[in-house]
Amino acid sequence: MAKLIYGIYEDEEVLMDAITSLKGQGVVCKDVQSPFPIHGIDKLLNVPRTRLSVTAFIYGITGTSLALLMTWYMMVSDWPINIGGKPNMLYYMNLPAFIPVTFELTVFCAAHGMVLTFLLRSKLLPGVSAPIPHPRITNDRFVLHVDIKDEGKINEVVSLIKASGASEVMLKSMQFA
Amino acid sequence: MIAFTAMIWGITCLSYTIGTGIGAWGANKTVGWAWDITNFVWWIGIGHAGTLISAILLLFRQRWRMSINRSAEAMTIFAVICAGLFPVFHTGRPWLDYWMFPIANQFGSLWVNFNSPLLWDVFAISTYFTVSLVFWYLGLLPDLATVRDRCVTPAKKFIYGLLAFGWKGTARDWHRFEEVSLVLAGLSTPLVLSVHTIVSFDFATSIVPGWHTTIFPPYFVAGAIFSGFAMVLTLMIVARKVLSLEQYITIQHIELMNKIIILTGSIVGVAYITEFFIAWYSGVQYEQYAFMNRMFGPYWWAYWSMMTCNVITPQLFWFKKLRTSVMATFIISIFVNIGMWFERFVIIVTSLHRDFLPSSWVMYSPTYIEVGIFVGTIGLFFTCFLIFARVFPVIALAELKSILKKTGNQYLKK
Numbered sequence: 224m225a226k227l228i229y230g231i232y233e234d235e236e237v238l239m240d241a242i243t244s245l246k247g248q249g250v251v252c253k254d255v256q257s258p259f260p261i262h263g264i265d266k267l268l269n270v271p272r273t274r275l276s277v278t279a280f281i282y283g284i285t286g287t288s289l290a291l292l293m294t295w296y297m298m299v300s301d302w303p304i305n306i307g308g309k310p311n312m313l314y315y316m317n318l319p320a321f322i323p324v325t326f327e328l329t330v331f332c333a334a335h336g337m338v339l340t341f342l343l344r345s346k347l348l349p350g351v352s353a354p355i356p357h358p359r360i361t362n363d364r365f366v367l368h369v370d371i372k373d374e375g376k377i378n379e380v381v382s383l384i385k386a387s388g389a390s391e392v393m394l395k396s397m398q399f400a
Numbered sequence: 401m402i403a404f405t406a407m408i409w410g411i412t413c414l415s416y417t418i419g420t421g422i423g424a425w426g427a428n429k430t431v432g433w434a435w436d437i438t439n440f441v442w443w444i445g446i447g448h449a450g451t452l453i454s455a456i457l458l459l460f461r462q463r464w465r466m467s468i469n470r471s472a473e474a475m476t477i478f479a480v481i482c483a484g485l486f487p488v489f490h491t492g493r494p495w496l497d498y499w500m501f502p503i504a505n506q507f508g509s510l511w512v513n514f515n516s517p518l519l520w521d522v523f524a525i526s527t528y529f530t531v532s533l534v535f536w537y538l539g540l541l542p543d544l545a546t547v548r549d550r551c552v553t554p555a556k557k558f559i560y561g562l563l564a565f566g567w568k569g570t571a572r573d574w575h576r577f578e579e580v581s582l583v584l585a586g587l588s589t590p591l592v593l594s595v596h597t598i599v600s601f602d603f604a605t606s607i608v609p610g611w612h613t614t615i616f617p618p619y620f621v622a623g624a625i626f627s628g629f630a631m632v633l634t635l636m637i638v639a640r641k642v643l644s645l646e647q648y649i650t651i652q653h654i655e656l657m658n659k660i661i662i663l664t665g666s667i668v669g670v671a672y673i674t675e676f677f678i679a680w681y682s683g684v685q686y687e688q689y690a691f692m693n694r695m696f697g698p699y700w701w702a703y704w705s706m707m708t709c710n711v712i713t714p715q716l717f718w719f720k721k722l723r724t725s726v727m728a729t730f731i732i733s734i735f736v737n738i739g740m741w742f743e744r745f746v747i748i749v750t751s752l753h754r755d756f757l758p759s760s761w762v763m764y765s766p767t768y769i770e771v772g773i774f775v776g777t778i779g780l781f782f783t784c785f786l787i788f789a790r791v792f793p794v795i796a797l798a799e800l801k802s803i804l805k806k807t808g809n810q811y812l813k814k
Binding site for chain 1: 502510511512513514515516517519520523524526527530531534535538541542545546548549550561562563564565566567568569570571572573574575576577578579580583584587588590591594598601797
């Protein structure tokens with residue numbers, strides 16, 4: 224049965240060195256919880272590059288198309304009106320006047336689409352309870368999640384984590400003094 | 401408390417306007433846009449500094465922005481709320497404002513006019529407001545989680561837990577979070593420039609002398625950043641004193657912001673002179689008259705207050721002693737705020753009150769209802785800001801932690 228060990232560190236540089244050495248000793252470092260983004264940790268943990276910027280582009284394109292379609296339908300196709308001597312007969316002639324709205328809708332769709340995707344992808348919604356193994360990880364502690372396949376090795380791994388500079392080691396809620 | 405009283409007064413005046421109609425305002429047929437649109441443009445401009453600080457300075461990797469970006473973004477949101485009130489109520493029948501959105505209405509499929517800059521404004525302001533709100537809240541998530549985990553009472557823990565959306569701070573979350581922040585900054589940068597450009601189009605695409613100029617978009621954007629930074633400084637200096645944040649918002653921050661004020665203030669100054677020169681150089685007598693009227697006409701006092709506050713006062717920041725003095729900065733920032741308000745007043749009222757037809761020339765003066773609404777928005781702004789400062793982290797904790805460590809190490813090595 225797979226188990227999760229939490230190694231709690233007080234400094235992110237100690238943590239980074241610990242991950243490198245633990246990986247060398249064959250320990251599976253699954254994830255890290257930290258109060259602020261640690262640069263360079265993505266590579267150590269093999270976090271794949273996020274595709275959120277791609278989704279933003281797709282949402283943006285959707286916004287552009289929507290706006291172009293909307294302005295064409297409303298102003299040219301459905302009900303063309305001559306307002307102040309400026310007729311709405313041919314779409315390409317009126318296009319410059321539709322650029323601001325098109326731009327705004329592009330930004331609107333890209334920004335909100337991307338943020339919503341991020342929230343759903345990272346399961347961040349009001350009412351979601353956060354798995355916080357240690358009350359100080361959003362303040363000044365760093366938690367390393369270590370996966371263990373073989374339960375017999377728990378004590379060995381725990382001592383490895385302690386040796387790497389962890390101030391505390393926890394197994395689920397059980398604490399190893 | 402003062403802010404709250406001002407807000408109540410504003411609400412009273414606003415209710416009176418709704419009940420009675422726009423006739424309660426001093427605006428008339430000739431000067432159809434007056435106090436309200438002046439305030440709208442002024443507030444929107446103030447909002448721009450927040451986005452500038454959070455987005456553009458993020459893209460330029462200016463680390464010093466981190467201790468001020470949170471409150472500047474909050475300021476943006478509250479300023480845009482205040483700004484939005486004016487056009488919403490200027491329509492006269494605000495309960496019909498949904499007509500501004502492109503929805504099929506009950507009078508047949510007549511649509512909104514996408515050729516009109518006023519409609520562009522509807523899209524620009526609503527996009528700007530919602531995107532700024534999302535940007536601000538996204539940045540708040542990790543800090544709300546910090547607050548949640550530090551709370552002791554279950555009620556507070558529950559509320560902040562709800563607000564923090566279950567933020568857990570895993571490496572993957574942070575990775576995505578940083579990507580989203582960067583892309584949002586990239587999107588907000590052209591957005592903030594577009595918003596004030598579109599606001600200036602409200603004027604520049606008309607044929608009114610004094611409005612019909614191509615310099616308006618860059619000049620409005622520079623003016624917006626100028627007034628926005630002044631407002632950030634005004635608030636910041638008060639906040640750092642009251643919340644004792646002197647160690648986070650340092651004299652260096654104030655000096656850097658003052659430098660931006662010199663830059664944008666000079667751009668604005670050059671724009672005023674350029675406008676004036678072009679009016680003369682164009683040979684169009686209406687343009688020439690509009691500018692002479694601004695300087696020496698019945699509203700000369702507004703023009704010269706604008707010139708003094710916006711062009712002369714910020715130049716004082718060339719002196720390092722004034723630039724690094726908290727009191728001098730506070731006073732000058734208030735002058736700039738006043739000056740930028742007058743700029744909008746000059747552009748709007750003096751251009752409109754005497755246009756092509758001398759028979760329709762009039763004077764405009766605000767009624768106490770209009771003044772009340774303006775005072776009310778100031779009250780609303782400060783009430784919101786103070787509530788924010790009370791319940792939310794005013795400084796971006798997570799971001800600051802990531803730089804404090806590094807700068808701390810530098811100092812240790814020295």
